[in-house]
Amino acid sequence: MATIRERPRKDGGITYTVLWRDGGTRTGKQESEIFPDTLDKAEEKAALFKGLVDMHDQQWPPGWVRGKGFVQEQTQSDRGKDMPFLVWATRRIDKLTGIEERTRADYHRDLLNHVAGVLVHTDVDGKVTEATVSNVTQDDITDWVRAQEDGLVSPEDPEQWSRQPAAPKSIANRHGMLYGIFQAAVEATPPLRAGNPCSKTKLPRADAGTDEEMVFLEHDEWQRLRAELALINGGDGIDIGDVLVATGLRWGELAALQVKDLNLAGSTPTLSVHRAWKRQKDNSLKLGPPKTKKSRRTLALSASTVEILRRNIVAKGPDDFVFTTAWGNPWRHSNYYNRRWLVAVRNAQAKGFQKSPRLHDLRHTHVSWLIAKNIPLPAIQARLGHESITTTVDRYGHLVRALDGEIVAAIQAAMAADDGPGLRLVERLA
Template sequence: MASIVERPKKGGDSTFQVKWRQDGEWQTERFGDPDSAKTFKGLVEAHGNQWPHGWIKGLGFVEPDTHPDDVPLLDFAHRYVDRLTGIDSRTRKDYKRDIDNHFGGFRYTAPDGTVQRLGALAHRPARGGPPLPATICNVTQDDVTDWVRTQEDGITDPADPSKKVRRKARPKSIANRHGLLYCVFQAALDAATPLRADNPCAKTKLPRQDDGIVEEMCFLEQDEYLRIGTELRAIDPFAADLCDFLVGTGLRWGEATALQVRDLNLRSNTINVQRAWKRQDDNTFRVGPPKTPKARRLLILSDSQMEMLRRHVAGRSPEDWIFRGRDGAAWRHSNFYKRKWKRALDAAVVKGLTKRPRLHDLRHTHVSWLIAARIPLPAIQVRLGHESITTTVDRYGHLVRALDAEIAAAVEVAMSVPAPAGLRVVETA
């Protein structure tokens, strides 16, 4: 174990000496403040009472902390993802795709035929020189910041600076990629023999997400949805029923289209959400559990919804899909979007609709209608199947304006309560 010894100086100040035994010999390093000494003591102990790799006595880390077992960042990141538990094969594949395309950069072919990687996370030495390939040990906080900035700005075509070969990434996308990178470095930090002394992602300032998330959502008023629904019903009444159900329940597409006849309770007017479609590595789909544990939920349905569902389940077997195409198979998002939704949307736009919502925006629209009806956010969280109320508040809290008048009135009442009898204002000269 290392120790810290305070060494008073003649002028009244003190230095702080870290002492420890390494291979039977005393080793020391001095610092001007106790916090730095405490941090260094932790590094020494984390390295098995050895000098931290890359530390030069009296100078500190001239280059980032390195380790004899240092490995390329991409290799370590792939091993990290391979060892993750509790995720499906599709998620694992998506993580690896992000590692290769965003940590390792994307493949760019120059006009002369040469191939290079652009936008990769790399290490830029403090003393200058060309960037070095990123390893699990040499990446610094500055390197991560530079990588984030590159994603914020987009990547310019080396052959034509007026063009971008990769557009600016959305703040949410950057946050997701940075979160994966953080976990990779944290795994190196938490290893039985730590490969690093710190996580270079810990203090990264990410772009604000609130400027873009509202724009990404599209909320429809009732009359706007009616415009689309009218066009959709003229194209395919069964497709219109599905969209009415989506906007009326807030279910995700993969949840609604995975509903089976046995999930409907005709006596209690409820639908039981127990499964959802999952994309596989080969881009096929299979039925699996919903997105989160709390996404398994029981939803109460209105009388009109029940009437519509009774028509769909009449004469069907318990395992049949409630919403299905003409061949009896479950709807696929891409087919439904192209053949039904887009056609109806285009027709509505021609007739004056000013928005182009996605199918998923029916879920957002459902929430906006509930908030307008003053349904509390915790109840909306349960209905949507969000794992945390934080998710609901972050996504939809900006819509909660319907109670402004009531809040102002409540404050006014609270502040206008008369003082209890017997209390008098004492006048001072």
């Protein structure tokens, strides 16, 4: 198998060199490919290339140009030919447009860690072969999903995992990536395959497990956590918590709020969401557009929320952030979560508090309070910035069951109306 050797350079950097012998024999020619750390994610790219070499029996991956990667376009004679799936998938990810570089790096990581060596083709006679663009079937995708669910126990230590079982949401995300890659093969000119093997996959139910289950807080439960926040560092975390639960904003949206986004005058004060903090592939943060187009939205504010916002923008200019630390810097999620939120939750639990809410659960709590007040789901969708009403219904539709009494009462009142057609029909039948 190929190996990766880390070699320090005179300038203090590191070069990752993938080494192997041609054909995997001891007498085969020594081959190598170099990935200096001046490249983005050099270590990950070296690991991906090593996987490609191993998948191709210690040969250069087809289409790879030494020192350049997959830079050669297919020639006319190559078009329509089959190729290893990893080669095609790597090319398609590199060519994707309209995505953030962090997302591209995540796709390459998932391809290396969860597809390479896991997605294979099984012939009708049971023989397992390398997955190619055209030979992967619906059964192969189903087998891949099951392998994701089951994980892989380490052969050296039965109590350790070589590959951890994946959560339903993670499987769905990776399946979506595979769907897009295979669809590109279907739509290629000429097509590389007739249909998409991912089109009819039955995925694990997202609600089948308990990981990251939504937590909804009652009003008195929020007050208990709020009281604990008040005891931490002079209560400087209370205002952020209050605004999160009062607006349903995502953390990245709230932390990116600037004074110019607020309109606190007039009969209907509002705040507008124009940007959010985005994590980059090097793990840094940068301001960018919100999560989706509909995430750009304007929210009406309650009087108590207006009061909170007013005191946080005193002496600040239009471009200043609304919520800042004592040093005037915008809050970071890890800072607030670890030093304020998590401390408050643990202190409350030590006093008998039964729930373990994440910071994002304040968004879910906001929705549960709106539903309890009979606010319709389409209005909630607009307030949360969901791209589709389906998202809102899937996540929060079960909470509407709490309104069954009001629904039944409304139907009963309508059927009992003196001038209702339903009543007259009953009378005629009687």
